[in-house]
Amino acid sequence: MSGHVPPAHLHLLTPLYDVLCSAIGLGRGFRRDILRRLGLTGRERLLDAGCGTAALLEVLLEDHPGLDAAGVDPDALALAIASAKLGRKGLRPRLELASMGRMPFEDAGFDVVVSTLALHHVPRDEREGSLKECLRVLKPGGRLVLADLVVSGEGPARWLLKALSFFEGLEAEEGVLDLLRRAGLGEARPVGRYMKLVGFYEGFKP
């Protein structure tokens, strides 16, 4: 697919994406924090929307090898890296080349949809539709967990995020909640932050 914003903004940086994440403090510790927040039993059907190089799926599947996991991303190179990395560990989730706005999954198939650091890569005018698509593939009562760089809080972190938002298309916290509610998650709420940079949001499909 073409026309999307790649994991580290430039295609030539995609092979370095995992290293760059670790360098800015969003490596394995961040992924393990998400794992803890998800509180999985290991028997769920889980989708990672905008999975990139599978930095999250890797940690989730290491802890829960029985998880029925899938990932979707429009970046072919990121998915090739994901597939090779996971394959070396004997982990083979279903990986699909597609954007969050149009996913090749049946209605109501997943217990959990998680999306990390991906919403701000989706063009603004496609964000609401992409979140609606996440809801479409969730079972009723299923959980959507969104983690993204979001302008919020006070002090230096807020100013850093505000500056970043010019280049990265970041949402403010009210913007994310508004998108989630317009997509159909009336009860969506913020559920914490990581390093003051990443906001976590969650809601359940009615």
Ligand SMILES: C[S@@+](CC[C@H](N)C(=O)[O-])C[C@H]1O[C@@H](n2cnc3c(N)ncnc32)[C@H](O)[C@@H]1O
């Ligand atoms: C910063 S990376 C995050 C990757 C991964 N979720 C993580 O936490 O490391 C953003 C990802 O969003 C993907 N992306 C860009 N546009 C997208 C879209 N319309 N739908 C789904 N993913 C998209 C990019 O290809 C990239 O892999």
